[in-house]
Amino acid sequence: MAKRIDISGLSAFYGSHKAIDDISMTVEPRSVTAFIGPSGCGKSTFLRTLNRMHEVTPGGRVEGKVLLDDENLYGSNVDPVTVRRTVGMVFQRPNPFPTMSIFDNVAAGLRLNGSYRKNALADIVEKSLRGANLWNEVKDRLNKPGSGLSGGQQQRLCIARAIAVEPDVLLMDEPCSALDPISTLAIEDLIGELKERFTIVIVTHNMQQAARVSDRTAFFNLAAVGMPGKLIEIDETERIFSNPSVQATEDYISGRFG
Amino acid sequence: MASTTQTEIPPAPPGRRTRAKSTGRVGDKIFLGLSRGSGILLLVIMASIAAFLTYRAAIAISDDEGNFLTTFDWNPAGDPPVFGIAVLLFGTVVSSIIAMVIAVPIAVGIALFISHYAPRKLAGAIAYVIDLLAAVPSIVYGIWGALVLVPYLEGLNLWLDQFFGWTYIFEKTEIGVARSLFTVGILLAIMILPIVTSVSREVFLQVPRMNEEAALALGATRWEVIRLSVLPFGRSGVISASMLGLGRALGETMAVATVLSPNFLISLHVLNPGGGTFAQNIAAKFGEADAFGRDALIASGLVLFVLTLLVNGAARLIIARRKEYSGANA
Amino acid sequence: MSHASTSVQDRPVPTPPAPVSSLSSRTLPRLAPLGFAVVSIALGVGIGAAAGWHSRVQWGLLSALLFLTISYVATSVVENKRQAKDRLATSLVWVCFLIAVVPLASLLWTTISRGSERLDGYFLTHSMAGVLGPEASGGVYHALIGTLEQVGIATLISAPLGLLTAVYLVEYGKGALAKAVTFFVDVMTGIPSIVAGLFILSIMLIAGLEPSGLMGALALTILMIPVVVRSTEEMLKLVPNELREASLALGIPKWRTILKVVLPTAIGGIATGVMLAIARIAGETAPIILLVFGSQLINPNPFEGAQSSLPFYIYEQYKIGEAASYDRAWAAALVLIAFVMILNLVARGIARWKAPKTGR
Numbered sequence: 001m002a003k004r005i006d007i008s009g010l011s012a013f014y015g016s017h018k019a020i021d022d023i024s025m026t027v028e029p030r031s032v033t034a035f036i037g038p039s040g041c042g043k044s045t046f047l048r049t050l051n052r053m054h055e056v057t058p059g060g061r062v063e064g065k066v067l068l069d070d071e072n073l074y075g076s077n078v079d080p081v082t083v084r085r086t087v088g089m090v091f092q093r094p095n096p097f098p099t100m101s102i103f104d105n106v107a108a109g110l111r112l113n114g115s116y117r118k119n120a121l122a123d124i125v126e127k128s129l130r131g132a133n134l135w136n137e138v139k140d141r142l143n144k145p146g147s148g149l150s151g152g153q154q155q156r157l158c159i160a161r162a163i164a165v166e167p168d169v170l171l172m173d174e175p176c177s178a179l180d181p182i183s184t185l186a187i188e189d190l191i192g193e194l195k196e197r198f199t200i201v202i203v204t205h206n207m208q209q210a211a212r213v214s215d216r217t218a219f220f221n222l223a224a225v226g227m228p229g230k231l232i233e234i235d236e237t238e239r240i241f242s243n244p245s246v247q248a249t250e251d252y253i254s255g256r257f258g
Numbered sequence: 259m260a261s262t263t264q265t266e267i268p269p270a271p272p273g274r275r276t277r278a279k280s281t282g283r284v285g286d287k288i289f290l291g292l293s294r295g296s297g298i299l300l301l302v303i304m305a306s307i308a309a310f311l312t313y314r315a316a317i318a319i320s321d322d323e324g325n326f327l328t329t330f331d332w333n334p335a336g337d338p339p340v341f342g343i344a345v346l347l348f349g350t351v352v353s354s355i356i357a358m359v360i361a362v363p364i365a366v367g368i369a370l371f372i373s374h375y376a377p378r379k380l381a382g383a384i385a386y387v388i389d390l391l392a393a394v395p396s397i398v399y400g401i402w403g404a405l406v407l408v409p410y411l412e413g414l415n416l417w418l419d420q421f422f423g424w425t426y427i428f429e430k431t432e433i434g435v436a437r438s439l440f441t442v443g444i445l446l447a448i449m450i451l452p453i454v455t456s457v458s459r460e461v462f463l464q465v466p467r468m469n470e471e472a473a474l475a476l477g478a479t480r481w482e483v484i485r486l487s488v489l490p491f492g493r494s495g496v497i498s499a500s501m502l503g504l505g506r507a508l509g510e511t512m513a514v515a516t517v518l519s520p521n522f523l524i525s526l527h528v529l530n531p532g533g534g535t536f537a538q539n540i541a542a543k544f545g546e547a548d549a550f551g552r553d554a555l556i557a558s559g560l561v562l563f564v565l566t567l568l569v570n571g572a573a574r575l576i577i578a579r580r581k582e583y584s585g586a587n588a
Numbered sequence: 589m590s591h592a593s594t595s596v597q598d599r600p601v602p603t604p605p606a607p608v609s610s611l612s613s614r615t616l617p618r619l620a621p622l623g624f625a626v627v628s629i630a631l632g633v634g635i636g637a638a639a640g641w642h643s644r645v646q647w648g649l650l651s652a653l654l655f656l657t658i659s660y661v662a663t664s665v666v667e668n669k670r671q672a673k674d675r676l677a678t679s680l681v682w683v684c685f686l687i688a689v690v691p692l693a694s695l696l697w698t699t700i701s702r703g704s705e706r707l708d709g710y711f712l713t714h715s716m717a718g719v720l721g722p723e724a725s726g727g728v729y730h731a732l733i734g735t736l737e738q739v740g741i742a743t744l745i746s747a748p749l750g751l752l753t754a755v756y757l758v759e760y761g762k763g764a765l766a767k768a769v770t771f772f773v774d775v776m777t778g779i780p781s782i783v784a785g786l787f788i789l790s791i792m793l794i795a796g797l798e799p800s801g802l803m804g805a806l807a808l809t810i811l812m813i814p815v816v817v818r819s820t821e822e823m824l825k826l827v828p829n830e831l832r833e834a835s836l837a838l839g840i841p842k843w844r845t846i847l848k849v850v851l852p853t854a855i856g857g858i859a860t861g862v863m864l865a866i867a868r869i870a871g872e873t874a875p876i877i878l879l880v881f882g883s884q885l886i887n888p889n890p891f892e893g894a895q896s897s898l899p900f901y902i903y904e905q906y907k908i909g910e911a912a913s914y915d916r917a918w919a920a921a922l923v924l925i926a927f928v929m930i931l932n933l934v935a936r937g938i939a940r941w942k943a944p945k946t947g948r
Contacts, residue, residue, distance in 0.1 A: 079671075286841055296756065395873070511781065540874075
């Protein structure tokens, strides 16, 4: 449960283009780490290297090390499928399986892994939906398609689906950018609850959100368009927003660019 | 600002403007008339196809002394004239079903190969070649089937008879070269493979990336991604692609005419030489047919026409429904 | 670089002693499928030859079955059930691809190798006048003329008709008429070529007309129009509406907008569609059998008397059933395929060259 992530010297490429350059940092367990930075700075790409999703984009390639409690995700014998089961992900736009019911959506990951007792399935689904603060809204229509829910509900359904397999880490790629303010608030509350059980990394465009939900914040930037993104600094969220050690961070946060 | 507008678009003199307007109106009318006229012409052509075929067919069927639907014979020149489409309908349907059973799974496999398995550069090249193969004329498939495929299939027929003869279907009771409905089915499968493949491939490539990533992020293997995201999304597309393929298989003439050694018997032993299809029968019997015989062939053609209409209509319906479905989900 | 550098695309072949951990697992080496393939093909060929099976179809099928079994079993032993299923799916997809490639490659190879035996200048410039079936003489000239004329007439009729219909559907089409036209174009797309032939035949019977190249061309027209309409429609829809609006806003009448702005933008795609349609009808045999009747002689007049055509010639020579006539059939098939393929390649070339830049 809730593992620490140590990243060292990580670079990611699209074909010959280098998207992020030589990033090293530590993500603490049972906490929320937010990635902020201007568009195109590679924060989403970086997030996707943490569960080996980057390599499924055509031409995607990674160099460097990502240690999940001392075990390298990019080790030679490591199966990316196992990695993605251990490190869950929630995407920018809610993406429930359109042909599946709400129940089947949550159960999808468990069924793939086959690691559950038959009669426990319903319990796990309920527990996950409760964990995602969705149970009360959907308990009467578990057999209806997940695509019939509202955007915010769909996103919480995706979170339920991700936590149902009990991952060690939960990655969130701008999970609220397609949602209205009320749904956003619901998700932010949920994140606060989930960090008791999981290591959470969230990419966000919204600096208030980063300030509200995260314990630590990492600021990414790029020197110019077409140049690779770099990690500028990572620190306690309070420090980053009150007294950052790098001038560029302060400029970005105070709205002077980006 | 004002000066630039003036230099760029000089105000047209009033006289010129009205003139342009009037020629515009006349031109518009002529052009609209022309284009609408060709649309109407198409309707007239289609309507007359149906009308003329039905008219000639009615002449033939009313003079048919046998039962047009159930007679196992084709002898419009006889006295009394006797002909029926039972054998043709059977042969057409059976050979097309064999073609579908073989072609659809393989086509889906190739489509997945192109969309999800092959390296990107190779995938592009394969898709291109498959599209080119759709352009090979059917008569070339026909002589290839008759001169190359038939001898190669004898071993396979032997096997099927040996291991699956107990199914009745694959029991080979007559000795003879493999000029059977089964061989025709295989050849038709090869012929419709490109069209089914390219339509399915298009559908598979349209699967939203986020649906696939949802499965990947749960720790799905490549096959599980396809099972969870790609196939459910592409199912109706594959069905309509198959129907388009079926439409082609039903109406195919030359490949059947060259390969089959026809007779007028219905036999479920598909490995035995013999049988016939609508299109093959028309091509084979036309040369020796008199005026009445031609009308009889036209009558059988009308049945084929209706059959393909139904199949293609079903395919269109599925495609149209799918558009609504994916639109609602987008 | 101090850290371990791993590129995902060429993962190194893993070494057997895997560290005990939750993420790592035993995996087959990356080139294992190739090994399985070699082993199964060797076994398939070996068993096939030993059992004395004549048909190489049997050898191939056996190899394919062995390949699927070996990959599944090996993976489920070394890795696990899920990976084995995944491997089975991958193997199946590869086998499907190969199963499809073999006949298609054989078709092209046979046509090229058999066809080139007889194909020469003499073959292209002589007819079958006075040549008996078994004689290794004669040529395809009369059929070439027939094909070119019939296809030419069909194109002259269907290209403008199809183009105008597509313009109507895209630029003016609203209401019941447009819906009806769209529907019937769909219907026409599915008409089997022999039915198109029967239709013209029924008109011929009623009007008392004689078989001629023109009749064949009319049947080809029926087959060609829907293809032209469909592809032109697609291309016109690709022209962005902003272009039309920009032109209309300048006070240019609609018909001139269509002629001067819309059609030129889409012309590359339209030309491609027309050429692909030509390629399709050039290979049609069935209507020719019914309507043009075939001839051994050169008849340059498409409006009177029987003609031949390339696909008809192939069928005719095949039916004679002599070695010499098979040779002629293959040679004519090569000519036909070359004709169709060149049209296709040129069409696709145009499409790539003239692709509307704003389209995607």
